[in-house]
Amino acid sequence: MKMQFKLYRYNPDVDAKPYMQDIEVELEPSDKKLLDALVRLKTVDDSLSFRRSCREGVCGSDAMNINGKNGLACVTDIAGLKQPVEIRPLPGLPVIRDLIVDMTQFFKQYNSIKPYVINDTPPPSHERLQSPEDREELDGLYECILCACCSTSCPSFWWNPDKFVGPAGLLAAYRFIADTRDTATNERLDNLEDPYRLFRCHSIMNCVDVCPKHLNPTKAIGKIKELMVKRIA
């Protein structure tokens, strides 16, 4: 089967500016996912650059913009994709080469929410106990794979990537607020109480629409906002 692609290409070593490349590739019957097709394409043109690793949707390497929507190439079925398949790097981040973007800003925002349990009481010799119900509060939060599909689909993040934490970072912020073992809720809310860091979220919900793990950052952001309001009251 032949498949047609329209690929965003840019190699700073040779290209003055980015361009869209029309290319087709003969697929093998074993090629089922978009990543399989890209790997096949690379055997035709070894200069095509993209990140990939686990090929099962858990490492978060191969996020890209596929026919206008962010997603992971490795869990996107080839069947059903409109051709030519238009593939671009994640929007809103600087492009280094082809489909590879500079994710510095994304991780900087993630790190800014202090993504680790804070608890100054000395730990016991066994676990810090947590009921199954309390642990369930973390479901839908901890599974994030940091692929950046959400943040790079968010207009608020496009305009203010240096000031707005973005959906991925805020989901992580709530993951620690919701953890009964974490004692720094107040400090975490202080850290987000700012016209940009949290409140630039306008519930556009692109993040929910694109998340390959079916997580809901908008809901988590809503919960943080609720806590902010409660705190003032």
Add this chain to the structure above:
Amino acid sequence: MANVAKRQFDAVIVGAGGAGMRAALQLSEAGLKTAVLSKVFPTRSHTVAAQGGISASLGNVQEDKWEWHMYDTVKGSDWLGDQDAIEFMCKTAPEAVIELEHFGMPFDRVESGRIYQRPFGGHTANFGEKPVQRACAAADRTGHALLHTLYQRNVRANTQFFVEWMALDLIRDADGDVVGVTALEMETGEVYVLHAKAVLFATGGAGRIYAASTNAFINTGDGLGMCARAGIPLEDMEFWQFHPTGVAGAGVLITEGVRGEGGILLNANGERFMERYAPTLKDLAPRDFVSRCMALEVLEGRGAGKNKDHVLLKLDHLGPEVINHRLPSIREIAIKFAGVDPIKEPIPVIPTTHYQMGGIPTNYLGEVMVPKDGNPEVRVNGFYAAGECACASVHGANRLGTNSLLDLVVFGKSAGDSMIEFIKNERPTHKPLPENAADFSLARIARLENQTGGEEVNVVREAMQKTIQLRAGVFRNSENMALGVKEIAEVAERAKRTQIKDKSKVWNTARIEALELDNLIEVAVATMIAADARKESRGAHSHDDFEKRDDENWMKHSLFFNQERRLDYKPVHTKPLTVDYIPPKERTF
């Protein structure tokens, strides 16, 4: 030395998976200037794909003891594991897992508020009497939860990561001591010399030498390749684990935790065939055993599907509640990669290459040990290894499920501690770099730049993968392996002449894949030669012409020296640290 930039650190860690990041934490918190290199952003390391659990005899659900865990591990290893290292790991397991919990790892819980534990393959109570719940789990995402937690803790500790840097070669001085590595910054294409007092390899496995593997693209055995080129032997490379339940056709892993939660394997007749082979542990026998039984079912014509080439993993009887709560990712994977919803239908599965039991020879302190002047184990000063790339050897000829995540944190930490001691007591200042520290790496890159008339990387890589898949599979025999030795030598010659079209500097993934193939091929050659030489069946090495384990002649570790294509052997450690030796006996389940 050619014009190569140099940077100096107390310690350099290559690899940011579970082992590398656990070690990094130890070094960062000790205030040492540490560089952690990784080909991928740390949370993209393959630890992230581990599913079922991490073992520790916490006894949260049923009575358990570390001595039982040790017994299971020794028996699982088919008596090739070193019993001092196994004792160390199993005894340390509870505190290592509790520490992860204190770091914030989101384990599932039982009613008492303690960590949830599930049954797993080969985990038993009272020295093999009955299954026990020892696998500490975060749903079926335990590796993800562990890796993210360790990354987060390293953010807290301000660890310095060199993200998307690929280590190229180990730098040894005239004494054979390790003084650093060369590395390629992928974004710029520049080569650097990283000068260090101590170097840790935590580079993971090389499952990509096989055509069908659960492993990620990045699992190319870089640490092993670097060792092979630097004259450090590779231990027990004939032992590769075939995980019983890879998705047929896709190779993606389905955790043993499915069977831990009550899933069962069926042949085409709907028979739960494991009851016939393993009356006590049934579907939860160790992986080498279950994989062979599955392969036998298929060979004897009882495979499922129109080609009768796989078996079925049934879990619909667990009910949607258990599946959605304990095995949510498995459901997702089955739907995406097998096209079946396991709430309604069984998943088609086949044994798939999963884990490398062998690796860089170390002791339980993470120190790299090589033969010298008649002594089988002499430390290489300044050099450490931990995790799947290392061979401590706790897994021997067959690893038990959940012992890999445990291996990462236990030996990551002990290697980190050993490095701290070494830097403090033995190498407080840097040992000088040799004059020509980067020349070898630069020559490799120059060879690739100037190669003409060579073959494409993917063509040679596929030839290697086909050979290994065909010649070093679940069942092996003399004739087939002899052919494999000859064929892989031919592929290795072709690998010396790979050619790339893309010669640009920035993020040149064609160059990276060529350099990765240099590493893979060393592992493939070691695997084929060590497998061909071992005239017995032990653990994952199942030899049709020598069907029994032969303790008298073969209870020994192989050591392969790639440069000379030479095999050597060294004794198994039969003396545990404090408890009695567990003598070999027949493995039945």
